[in-house]
Amino acid sequence: MNPLRRPDLRAADGGSLWLVPYFVLAGFIFLDGLPVDAQWVSQIELGLFLVPIFFIAISPSEHDFAPLGIIAFGLLNDVLSEAPLGYWAFLFSFFYLLAMGQKGVLQEARVSGVWGNFLVAILITYFAGYLIALLREDMAIDFWLYLLSAFLTALCFPLLYLPLGWMENQTFSDPLRRGDD
């Protein structure tokens, strides 16, 4: 018998499945620098890594160290994307905070409601990013391209959110994983 299939060996909150969004986040950070031969792609800043952050923030499983993990990934993205140190760390934490504030509302919301919330949170975050760039001499961001990036990221939201949500539903529909007696 596969020990991973034994319910008595699983942790109450779904074993190590809660780590999946973090792996997805790391994967997007590493794939951000993929050489792409289309000029328009380089002009936009697709923030797909914000989807797993949103997911972590509104997830029913609570880990107090999650914000620390988010800022650590933000710093990693700053280093690997050549952005000023603290730029993505700030935006990741800011976005996490925004999403976490909606946690109570989104517990019972439909996917369309969650999607709408994500769009609003991402627009605010990208606008904050644009304002930071205005204050710095070494950054030049085209407002409309940044706005377009936010909308494109929001369009991709269900493609990532639904598989992650399905995975979590599987985890939390199991009474043993939920921690019920």
Place this chain on the structure above:
Amino acid sequence: MAKFGASISEIRFVSATGIASVCVLVGAILLFLLPRDDPRVMQLRQTAFDIFLPAIDALGRPFIALRDTGTQVSQLGGLRAENDRLLAENEALRLTINQMTQSQFLMQQYRALLDLPPEPGIELFPVRVVADLSSPFVKTLVTKGGKNSGIETGLAVIGTNGLIGRVISSGVQSARILLLTDFNSNIPVVALASDVQAILSGRNNAMPELQFVPRKAKLKEGDLIVTSGRGGRIPIGLPIGLLRLGAEGEPPKVELLDDVQGLIHVRVVKSVAVETPPNIETSSVSRKAKR
């Protein structure tokens, strides 16, 4: 019991919010205290690329292979037309080689007459690009190969047709290249036909601008822009792009000879550094000493 559970949950939520708020503050402090070109930050980036290079390379390989396969399949249809174009180009190049041989011979004669010292030799070595960090606020490439391949900070980097950027830092097994299109890129150049010197500055878009152009300079549309060699690290005469004059009052732009997007291989230009002239104070001291 249920009440106790709820209060624990509440406490945890508050603490997570508190931690997140502190993280936002830390991010803001880092952002406004550390400049992007801080040597410690540069070193940190380089070390991070050295550490994460295998992971970035491994994750990117399947995507690059998929992209290459797609490109090859799309090119299959135009093979015949491409072959005809290459044959015509080859013929034209043979004529150019004859003219260049003649010019080279004349140049040797003139150099001998003027007793000019020989120009530093140029060595080209290819490196593979593993990451293209082009985004709205930064235009850099990361190569597989750093000091272990002889890549040093400041060296020029060329694509298939001309200069694309320069090495801004080199680690043990990776190097970072600042593209000409980056906001922080400034390269001394000269417009070949009009003989006007200027600085080519990146603007985070496809066409960098010419800055510090003399007021009375008469620039020509389509003029070839080459490196002027000022500063000593980037060799003289490396082609960059063609001049594109915009509307009145707008700075002239340069259409790069190479498409800097999606480059897989680039070549690093290694030239023998120009010897620095002796320090004036030192020479005067030595002159006094000689007296």
